[in-house]
Amino acid sequence: MRTLALIRSGIATTIQDTGRSGHQQIGIPPSGAMDKFAMLMGQRHLGHRNNEAALEFAYGDLAFKTSHPCHFVVTGAPALITIGDAAHHSGSLEHTEANQMVNIQTSGHGVYNYLHVAGGIAIPTCLGSRSTSPRERIGGLEGRYLRDGDILPLGPESKDYKPLDSIMPSNRHRDTLSLRFIPGFQFDQFSETTRQKLISQVFSVTPRANRMGIALSGDPVDTGIQALLSEATCYGAIQIPPDGDPIVLLNDRQTVGGYPKAGAVISGDCHRLVQSRPGQRVRFVAITPQEADRVAWLEHHYLETKLS
């Protein structure tokens, strides 16, 4: 069997694909790659047409060996890949010999990387996905973060993929990242002052960031809403707890919650937000659902034309 051995497992390393759906009613979050765009680009690059799983890790610092010669690609945050004596920038198709040490190091920008090895991480699916949900201990390898020394099975390498041009890294530095959001949930119940405070100020990304959500800090936003009956959250939901610091809810969010929400950041901008390090300045920009649909179409079109 072809395997991958994790020599240095890195930070918050999990097995992910694009996530699971249909189980939020019983409290199971969708999980899946935090930067779905980077995940899809890696899958397309290797001809992975069946949602093959990759390794997600944060603040790139990972080393691995494979039991057989194989191809791989690293997507997401820009990283430096060292195979033997040769060092390359991430985003292109790479090849490693059997038992050769491969190092992946952050280049200082972005947060999440994806290591896609040809054939994918071939663990069984759980509720329709290989994605790890560590809090629920579902999916992945025993539902947990990976550790040094873990050995992972690889699927058969596809013979018919065409190597593509190098892939753009997921994050380009921006002074202030615009988070386009669709107002909704309790937004209309907020006072005009509260709504203005949310839209006019620049927030910054805090270190309170993980797969559940990213907390922002700024001048506290008082929603004036004390308690709500628990209702569904959603991807990108801007939740405002009593301390007034918005939290953008992400892949491993609680599926229901009782805090007020101002609306939700569109998926395409969530993928940019997750690649932002603490201190990144962000601002919320309200858009209509119709504008959001156009953005989703454009991003889909980009993937289909650029990478097929």
Add this chain to the structure above:
Amino acid sequence: MKFDVGPAGDLGLRLAFSQSPKPSLTYSLLALQSAARRQFSDALIDSIVGYTTLTLFFNPLTLDRERAQRWLEDQAQAACDSPGRADTERKTVTLPVLYHPSVAQDLEWLAEKQNMGIDDIIELHSRKDYFAYATGFAPGFCYLGTVDERLATPRLVTPRANVPPGSVAIADQQTAVYPCSSPGGWRVIGTCPTRLFDLNSDPAALLCVGDTVKFEPISMADFRAVQDTQAKQ
């Protein structure tokens, strides 16, 4: 009955009724959820019923947002015109509970606060039938209501980092059993040995929205017996 249909991010639509939660409303929401699954089939990737809301998540590339919104508004209007009724799928589940200070760190606190004996609390908590209004928070977690006013108690200001699995707890007029160990701010008054979530069972979650739950006080000996039986499975 009034309602509002609006977006829930770029993938979702949210229907919210502006009225207090009650079982007939939950039945309407469940009927709407089933109708949405039939109507949209694969374009609907997930859906969640809350206390007074139904949220639908779509594949944005196959969604005609305006049409879906109109459909949901029409369905909601129809639901207003004919109140929801229980259907045959809804079940009653009896959960055994050991109410004892050694396994319930807020039991004595609550008794003292309300100037009652522990037996009174057990009696008040276990004599009612509870309705399952919502699920989520954690896999298998089910929001049950409504508890006797004398037991209603606010959440802890600072949630505990770790509430043990099986903890039977109260927050305001809601009660619930923690299916797995998790952070939590509810007041713990007992422990339930029944497994509420098991990936090897079908369905994985024991309790569904619309179910009825009864709590049955058990002795320490019974508690151990249930635990032992589960360990052998």
